Amino acid sequence: MDEKDRNRLIKRGVAEIIVESEFVELLDTGKPLRLKIGFDPSAPDIHVGHAVPLRKLRQLQDLGHKVVLIVGDWTAQIGDPSGKSQTRPMLTQAEVMANAETYMAQFFKIVDREKTETRFQSDWFGPFTLADVIKLTSRFTVAQFLAREDFSKRYKANQPIAITELLYPLLQAYDSIAVKSDVEFGGTDQKFNILVGRDLQGMMGHRPQHCFLMPLLPGTDGVQKMSKSLNNYIGITEPANDIYGKTMALPDSMVLAYLENVTDVPDDELDEMKRATESQTGDPMELKKRLARELVTQFHDADAAKTAEQHFERTVQRRETPEDIPAFELSTGAELNSKRLSDILVNAGLASSSAEAKRLIDQGAVRVNDEPVNANVAASTLESGAVLRAGRRRFVRLV
């Protein structure tokens, strides 16, 4: 591996490697490594933020290394202490399996299934006894765990910390023992947990794993990290138009970070983009379109990217009506006569309640055949074939 490739591997889209020099040495031995990554089967939607570590795994797989995917069916019941976590509802075995399958279907859109070993925590935690738990917990102190930022912050702010939450890093650490991992992957927020695994391995006579920490991608709001619960995410299974549209709605300041971390735009091209952005000689919208195309191509294909771009240019930039819009069947006769525009908006899914529909009408967001409609007219005035629009991007063709 030449210098350039190696740099790309250990620098781009990587926040920190612990210990980097040792990891590089290990890599150079050519020995196939066991790359650990885990997930909790509680919220199985993978978004572009998750793609950062997954893409890195893929790169390493392509060099001959093996991914060990851990289904956290025990840790899912605790919930990773993110600061707001509540005791989570226990998942049934069936729910765990269903979630795991949903997750893996997405996971393997990025990671190579052939070079992946999937393991369930219950394999080793199922037979765990209280004696094992005590032995495990006795290796660490409360002070060590309070060093973790989440915990210390909450502790100082008089917010509850459940004892089970303290167990979370321990379980995750023990996973590393169980699967004999050489390297563990995660976001920078996983630093503490992964290091506990490294420590535990050392204590138990295993070779300590290296920690591969990836940056947390900011969400579409440009401020907080991307997450489903903040609704600032781009899901990798979302329709092409949505991926494209959400990308275009990103603040300009996010574009380079996304290009660097979740696309394969060549390094020198990326450098050129950075220069152009800094000197303000580039075209920010073109750059963002490039990103949007890259993402759609990655999670769908190049054709879908082209179509999505055309759709965006037509509907958002030129505010025209797109070509293929969902049809909504108007009822007929007496039933129709008793309804009004607001009812149709709700039934067609353009508004979530009739109160919202009326608000949209009042605010001039509703158009019929591109003509604003400012009154809640009778539904009978609507003709089939007409295009009903609410806001920028919600359309329906009446039939």
Added chain:
RNA sequence: GGAGGGGUGGGUGAGUGGUUAAUACCACCAGACUGUAAAUCUGGCGCCCGGAAGGGCUACGUAGGUUCGAAUCCUACCCCCUCCA
């Protein structure tokens, strides 16, 4: 076990008997502007009925109660935090 503080809309957080569907900020939605975005400005932001005017219902941890009227008072319960043990 004891003493004290607290639970309000997606979030933070006002509100101590009526003009409170509930201040403010954030988030969100729509409109204007625009290069997509950001910024800015304007409006909105529980649900239902009604063309509208307006009306009704539900909501302030849970369940009861007092009152013409309760997020606000009372009782019980649940949960959280702090200090003491």
